[in-house]
Amino acid sequence: MLTIRSLLFDRSLGLRLLVGGAGEVDDLSFRWVHNTELPDPSPYVRPHELVMTNGLWLESGGSVDVFVGAVKDAGAAGIVFGLRREIPNTPAELIEACRTEGMPLLELAVSVPFTAVSQAAADRYAEQRQQDLIGTVERGNALVSAVSRGGGMAGVLEVLRRDHPLLRLAVVDRFGRCPAAAGAELAPEELRSVAASLRRHPPPLEVELRDPGTASLFLIDTLGGRGGAGGALVCLRASRDLDDSEREALEQAARFLSLEAARTQLAQTIELRFASELLDMITSGAREVHEITNRIMAFGIDAQSRMAVCALAPTSSETEPSTGLAELIGGFFTAEALPVVVAESGQDVVTIFPWLRSGEALKSFAERLIDSVGAQSNHRLVAGIGDIAANAGELRTPLVEAREACRVLRMRAKGPRVADFGDLNMYQRLLGQHSAEVLRGFAADVLGPIRTYDRDRGSGLEATVQTFLERDGHWAGAAAALNVHVNTLRNRLARVTELTGRDVSRTEDRVDLFLALKADSLSRGR
CATH class of the missing domain: 1.10.10.2840 (PucR C-terminal helix-turn-helix domain)
Structure with a gap:
């Protein structure tokens, strides 16, 4: 947006501010200039234009109140009244009408044509666009640097706030998690509100929050065009209150956040595949123990320590897919500071993690796990657990037990949500001992x-x-x-x-x- 102040500072134009409007002069801005001599120019004036007139409509019986009211209704940024020999002074009634309507009014000297104002506006627009482009390029370079050096989403927000320090920002995914924030702290219910919006088709571009009210959403695409959005850059300001440079910066940052989210998702996909191969090794028993040991150690788990196996899945009554469960489960273990193997299959998600406590404590831990993940995914989850393995070489039986316990729980409409293999019927336990x-x-x-x-x-x-x-x-x-x-x-x-x-x-x-x-x-x- 161009500013009226910049025109006033141009001495070659000789503009005088007669009415400052409803706000401070520094806040007055306009998109372009519009020259008219119509008594009612409202059909042709666009919002935020600066209307220039010589007042010829006065000579044909036009009304000052009608003209100013029409300009205001059109959403114009202000009026420039060009003096001429026939009208060497701005009419008092025009000044009064502008003051009443809160409409900025500038006076242009007789010797200065409207084309000079148009040229000045064009020059300033070109300068502004050049500065914006330079700023976009420089910010783009900074964003590339932040992402390439491992700054992640927090690094992207840091770059954005460097140019726009007043923006309050947060990144929220469709599960209601906030991996990065700058100047904004969203309450749990606000995170859930954003997440619910992101799961809509199509997602809205604004959401109502407790503070500050309306917030803007700049979508982050991680779903590969499958509908909805994987996340959003949330700006705690309504879209109508953002200027062009802020909106452009936010859109640019959202694109880089999409790249960062895609990179993270790719790394998680590779890790899930690696974990699934480990699961196949354990289940088949066809690999040497040292291969399983090496894989377990690659996930940061001591292969000689005691380990628990927990299999999770939505109940059979669930109709929605379990997409994203592995990611949410991994996030839970990260928050618990526990290394974990997370492997996703068509029937369940299996976790293997170090466990030095009792079996009863493991059941309580599994309850917390499915409560946390279920709340984020909107699934009713069940969890099966096996006996605690003495080391990596003893994982096969606990794995079979956990998956069988989970399978049985899925089929039950009622009953416990967590069970170990010992809780099952005897025939299930007997069958579970065979390949x-x-x-x-x-x-x-x-x-x-x-x-x-x-x-x-x-x-x-x-x-x-x-x-x-x-x-x-x-x-x-x-x-x-x-x-x-x-x-x-x-x-x-x-x-x-x-x-x-x-x-x-x-x-x-x-x-x-x-x-x-x-x-x-x-x-x-x-």
Whole structure:
């Protein structure tokens, strides 16, 4: 924006300020100049323009009050009245009308044409744009330097505040976390409000906060065009109160914050992949112990210390994806000053971390973990934990136990949110001691003939057995669930007996079928 003060300081124009308007002279600014002699120029005047007139509209019966009111309604920045031989002095009624409306009024000498004012405005605009461009380039260089030397998001805000020290800024992500701030401290409810806004489609560009009220959001894209925004640079000032240079600086900083967020996200992706490979090593048992040990040590964990394994997942009733859980879980452990391996899979997120306390203390820790992460992700989470491993070489069994406990908890509509393997039913504990290959083999031996029959004839014998067992052998209840007659159900189960040699009316045969179905489910979950 150009300033009226800069025109007044130009002695070649000979401008005089007759009415200062509603504010101080230093605060008076305008976008451009507009020359008019219409009695009502409001349809053609744009906001923040400086209106120049010789008052020819007075000679055609125009009204001073109408003219000034129209200029004010159009949002103009002020009026320049150009004197001429016919009107050597600014009309008193014009001065009074401008004073009444709070409209700045300048007087231009007879000898100075309006083109001189236009030229002066153009010169100042060019100078300002040049300064802005130089400032943008210099700030860009400083931002590049801040990011390249590892200053992170805090370094970006530091550069921005160097040019605009009055701006109060914070970076907030879609989980309500604030990785960097400068001059602003947002309360927890304000962070949640910003996070909720970022999850909207499309995200708004302003949000209402307790202090100062309306805040501007400059979006940070980390979602790869999947909708919403990964975060925002929050400026505690409404968008309408930002000038052009501030807005341009904020937009430039937001672009660099997007780059920094993408860099951080890439590093986290690589770390997650590294952790997933470690999980595969532990689960398969096909690698040498020293390879697992080296990987564990790469995460800052003493491979010879006692370690806990905790598997977390949203409950099966959750419909939203678990995207971002690993990042939130990692943030929790960072706040706890605990090194951790965080590995994300399609079914759960597994954490491995040093633990020198008791198993009961581990359950309390897991409760705090899912409370914290669940509140940030808007998920109802459950956590399964295994026995505490003596060292890195003993992680396989605790890992299997934790994941199985988590899988069982996910299927339960009610009950505890945290459980260790010892809390599960005995059949789950027994099955959990075997490898996925053994479980698949057992399931194939028992269920293989049924599956072949279903595949060849398009029947549903396996689903029939599962439904019958889930209804605790209740014939009428199972038939209703399958939407068939009880006699049809009896015929199907008779066919199962023919194919498998297991009769559902015998307890030991029913147990075989039940365990085969559970073994198959468990082996697929691994």
